[in-house]
Amino acid sequence: MGSRSPLLPRHDGSAMVVGGPTTVLDLGGLRIVSDPTFDTPQSYGYLTKTEGPAVTEDRFADVDLVLVSHDNHADNFDDRGRAFALTAPLLLTTTGGAKRLNSPAKGLAAWDTHGLRRPDGGELTVTAVPAVHGPEDGERDPDGEINCQVTGFVLTGDGLPTVYISGDNASIRTVxxxxxxxxxxxxxxxxxxAARVSGKFRERPVSLDSVRAAAAAAILSAPVVIPVHCDGWAHFTEGRDAIAHAFDDAGLTSVLAIADHGTWLPLKS
Structure with missing residues (x-):
């Protein structure tokens, strides 16, 4: 039997993009993983994964919280990501996703909150925020959702940076x-x-394109912006170069934080 990989040392106050949308946050003594995707490259019908993760899931076995913007699509929640999430102490996701996933999933509707105790005795508050997974005028399902139900998250706590994770949102109005x-x-x-899927919404983006990402950054006035969900899958149509160009055009290069996958990024500028 092979030896298990060692846990990745914690870097409090930092984030690491693992690949696709998957981001690790070490915040307030807690380790948080968002939208876990740990499969090797493969096809999922109309979606194709082209790159594996920079770091495998066993390095994050000490996770305290998993955030899943939606469980419906493999590019946000693939097979190994699902298995990883279901062994976590807590998984926060959409209300519909929690019903499908069962324990340890808890569903949050927009603007609902959930508190977690921090090792230092403080609390981390997770607030679910809206997300629109397609064009504003896209056809809505019987539940009023465009494409499917998706949530973003905002993480807050005394002495901590406030962190917004957009989830698959294409709406500037929502931002x-x-x-x-x-x-x-x-x-x-x-x-x-700028994720685009053949046959959906005239192939208009179902996540932020580069120009809208820069616009979102301007609206939020966040001093640190980390783009994710822009490589590793065939339906992502704008990568790091396009994002960097759009932020430069907008005069926002100073806030953009991009590094090789598997590299820690500080959460404070």
């Missing part, structure tokens, strides 16, 4: 609402990459 209700966001983790 504006979040900025109005939570005005002091320090870090924005934006699902960019």
């Amino acid at each position: 504006t609402e979040i900025a109005r209700r939570i005005p002091d966001i320090d870090v924005a983790i934006l699902h960019a990459g």
